[in-house]
Amino acid sequence: MSDATLKATAAASGASATERFLTDKTVQTEAGTDAARVNTLVTEVITAVHDVIRRHQVTYDEYNALKSWLIGVGQDGEWPLFLDVWVEHVVEEVAATGRGGSKGTIEGPYYVPGAPALPATSTLPMRENEAGTQLLFQGQVTGVSGEPLGGALLEMWQADDDGLYAQFAPGIPEWNLRGSVVADADGRFAVTTVQPAPYQIPTDGSCGRLIAAAGWHAWRPAHLHLKVYAPGHEPLTTQLYFKGGDHIQDDVASAVKPELVLDPRPAPGGGNEVVYDFVLDPAS
Ligand code: DHB
Ligand code: FE
Numbered sequence: 001m002s003d004a005t006l007k008a009t010a011a012a013s014g015a016s017a018t019e020r021f022l023t024d025k026t027v028q029t030e031a032g033t034d035a036a037r038v039n040t041l042v043t044e045v046i047t048a049v050h051d052v053i054r055r056h057q058v059t060y061d062e063y064n065a066l067k068s069w070l071i072g073v074g075q076d077g078e079w080p081l082f083l084d085v086w087v088e089h090v091v092e093e094v095a096a097t098g099r100g101g102s103k104g105t106i107e108g109p110y111y112v113p114g115a116p117a118l119p120a121t122s123t124l125p126m127r128e129n130e131a132g133t134q135l136l137f138q139g140q141v142t143g144v145s146g147e148p149l150g151g152a153l154l155e156m157w158q159a160d161d162d163g164l165y166a167q168f169a170p171g172i173p174e175w176n177l178r179g180s181v182v183a184d185a186d187g188r189f190a191v192t193t194v195q196p197a198p199y200q201i202p203t204d205g206s207c208g209r210l211i212a213a214a215g216w217h218a219w220r221p222a223h224l225h226l227k228v229y230a231p232g233h234e235p236l237t238t239q240l241y242f243k244g245g246d247h248i249q250d251d252v253a254s255a256v257k258p259e260l261v262l263d264p265r266p267a268p269g270g271g272n273e274v275v276y277d278f279v280l281d282p283a284s
Contacts, residue, residue, distance in 0.1 A: 078202075081109055081205075113155075125179060141278045144281060150186060155228075158196045158225060159199050160176065198221055219250075220251050222246075234284065240260050
């Protein structure tokens with residue numbers, strides 16, 4: 001385990017994730033001022049909480065534990081983590097209703113726009129002797145009728161072999177294992193990277209306290225993150241997992257789908273290789 005692992009704290013990654021979310025110009029944080037919609041949604045959420053309190057005869061001690069925990073989530077900067085682990089997968093499910101093309105899944109808190117541009121055949125930025133099994137990840141981006149989408153953009157980001165993300169854990173070069181790959185004229189790409197390790201959501205902050213208090217575990221299976229774009233098509237935000245990997249069946253963030261599980265094979269030149277094609281729906 002590297003020094004970076006030892007120093008990756010909930011407060012540090014939470015503060016970075018909160019700052020990243022609040023400053024991302026591509027994220028809409030004011031959904032509008034439709035009072036009827038706000039009234040409906042907020043009333044139902046609050047009523048659902050009231051129902052739980054009555055059904056389970058929640059005590060003042062439990063109410064104060066909740067109050068203290070909610071304050072702590074904010075102080076630790078862990079709202080992005082909490083929401084992306086326990087809520088986002090249902091928002092994604094609703095957003096994807098009726099959509100064709102490849103499956104998507106949650107974005108999570110660690111996307112950063114503006115990763116270095118890379119040609120269709122390339123290696124993600126990595127340290128000398130980056131730990132982990134080498135992975136050649138290749139495929140093609142097409143539309144729903146199979147037409148190649150030349151020049152499609154694949155933004156990729158992933159954890160390293162310690163399960164840590166550049167820009168959210170200390171001591172990792174800024175764009176390590178992050179890149180914006182431009183597919184060739186046939187929509188093809190061939191990216192060399194390393195297989196990420198399973199990711200554990202920080203255990204030393206409020207989300208970790210909740211997990212311990214509830215007797216859950218903090219793990220996500222190893223995954224690659226991607227956003228795939230082509231003009232005239234719906235962007236796709238997805239993740240790809242590894243067959244047989246730990247926590248494929250019990251992802252804390254409930255974001256695994258069978259269509260998203262890779263089955264890499266040993267590559268002739270060493271390491272592993274896998275083919276995965278992306279199909280983008282037409283823009284609505
Ligand atoms: C979280 C981390 C991830 O890497 C991810 O893909 C989803 C959620 C999290 O810590 O909240
Ligand atoms: Fe992730």
